[in-house]
Amino acid sequence: MEFKLHNGSGGLCCKSCGRQDKQLNTYDWLADIPGNANESELVEVQFKNTRKGYFRNSNKIPLEKGDIVAVEATPGHDIGVVTLTGRLVPLQMKKTNIKSEADIKRIYRKAKPVDMEKYNEAKAREHSTMIRSRQIALDLDLNMKIGDVEYQGDGNKAIFYYIADERVDFRQLIKVxxxxxxxxxxxxxxxxxxxxxxxxxxxxxxRELCCATWMTSFVSVSTSAARFQDISLNPQKLAGQCAKLKCCLNYEVDCYVEAQKRLPSREITLETKDGEFFFFKADILSNLITYSSDKNIPANLVTISGRRAFEVIGLNRRGIKPDSLTEENHRSEPKKPVDLLEQESLTRFDRNRKGKGGGDGNGGENSNNNRNRKKKKSGNGRPQQSAPQANSQREQSWQDRQPRQKQDRQAPKQGDQQQGERQQKNNNNRRPPRNNKPKPQGERPAQNDKPTQE
Known part of the structure; x- marks a missing residue:
């Protein structure tokens, strides 16, 4: 069976993406599966701002993402936009801790033009209602701030969102x-x-605020998160636009707590033959500690690793005082700076090129210099000539040699004739080789041979 995506381009399904409402947006990664919308009669509907609701499609209305529907409310009805259908809706309900399905209300119908007219009229009154309600709360001397007002789709109900540090008795406010x-x-x-x-x-x-883009649940942030990360407790820098501690303080605190376990306690002093050293500061993520010889002011600062600090502590417990905090074996070599833009350099390929020019970028120049030095050494004090002059002289000498080589091949040299005559005379003057054959018995010795004495 062949499945065809709804957009027809073979890419991501267009129905999977809903309204781009930041943290409320849910990507339906099952939207391109046939029959997914009929798997569950529960539907997720989104209203103004951060308000969502789950409703039952008991009338079996064919709904898709983006449809505007009229849902049941108390009293009357409300207008919302469908943001999720199918198998993911029960999972989203479990995520928001909605367990009892008996309280789930139902969807009436798709919104009609009459419903949209009432909805737009109600939305047009929200801003003026908020301004007037703030003035009423101020007249009643209530310690609260009304931040937003949301009208129901049919205009019969209004939700007032307020902020208050303490408990507020707004019974009189509701009547007004x-x-x-x-x-x-x-x-x-x-x-x-x-x-x-x-x-x-x-x-x-x-960047845009995390609370306005993706955060849906807010966890309390304490100043201990800033202390673990060695951040100065400056309220102007630690506070966000909500005048509370920044939510991002909780992002890396677990990493700092884990790295802090690899460092010794700040209350421990290190003893050496030069004196005592007290804790001054620590780079938690780099596992480096800086000690000072004075407890109150930075003096004779020495930076060592956490491993070296534990070694000195172990020596001090055994009654041994090292010569210094940093020893030759434990001194860390300074790290070479890394060029982050090296990969964008245009000459990065020339550095690794292997050829006549050498392995580095200046290989061509170095090879030329070496050639010039060789010329100077073999020149015996002669003036150096330019490259075109030297090439022309080489060609001329080669052309002059060609007829001489032909003559040498045709006529032998006079020195070669004399050498041949001498070799022939030497061959004539040579003594003949002796005859080493055994003499037959009974023969008389030759005249030149001496008689043997018996």
Whole structure:
């Protein structure tokens, strides 16, 4: 069976991507599987800002991502956008700790033009309602701040989001608001981090706020996270736009706690023959500690590794005092700086080239210099000639040699004739080889032979 993607391009499915609402956006990686929408009758519907809900499609309405639907509310109905269907909806409900399906309300229908008109009218009143409600809360001397107002789709209900440090008695406020706006009032308290996420902004790192992009659950941040990372406790630098400690302090604290275990305690002093050394500062991730000979001010600072510090502590416990904190065997060589832009250099291939020019980028120049030196040594004090002059002289000498070589081949030299005559005379003057054959018995000795004495 052949499956064809909805976009027809063979890439990612267009139905998988929903509204780009930052942390509320869910990628449906099962959207291109046939029959996925019919696997579950539960549907995820998104409303204004960070409000989501799960509803039951009991009427079997064919729904897809992006459809605007009218859902059940108390009282009346609400208007939302479908953001997820199929098998992933029960998993998302389990993630948000929604266990009882009995309280799940149902979807009425797809939104009609009449529903959209009421919805747009209600949304148009939200900003003016928020400004007026702030003034009413100020007149009642309530220590609270109303951050946002959200009207229901049919305009019969309004949700007021507020921030307060302490518990607020807003019973009188609800009565005044109901008389002023003639709607049902619901008060919902949010935290400072959630308000910053709803407003958005740019952090000191240059990126958009984490609470406004991907964070859905906020964990409390304490100053101990800054102490573990050796960050100065400056409230102006540690606080975010919500006036609370930055959420990013919790990102690397576990790594620092794990690296801190490889360093000795800061209360331990190291004893050497030169004197005592006290803890001054530590580079936790590099596993380096700096000690000072004075407890109050930095004096005679010495930086050693955590391993060397444990060795000195072990020697001190046995009553041994080393000559110094840093020994020859334990001195770390300075690290060479790494050129991060070397990979973008245009001459990086010339450095590794192996040929006449050598292995480095200056190989061609070095080889030319070596040739010039050889010429100087073999020249015997003669003036050096340029390359074109030397080549022309070589060609001329080669042409002059050619007729001489032909004559030498045709006529032998006079010296060769004399050498041949001498060789012939020497051959004539040579003594003949002796005859070493045995003489036959009974023969008389030759005249030249001496008689043997008997």
């Amino acid at each position: 608001l109901a008389d002023a706006f003639h709607v049902r009032i619901e008060m919902k308290q949010i935290g400072a981090r959630q308000e910053a996420g709803r407003i958005g902004g740019i952090g000191p790192c240059g």
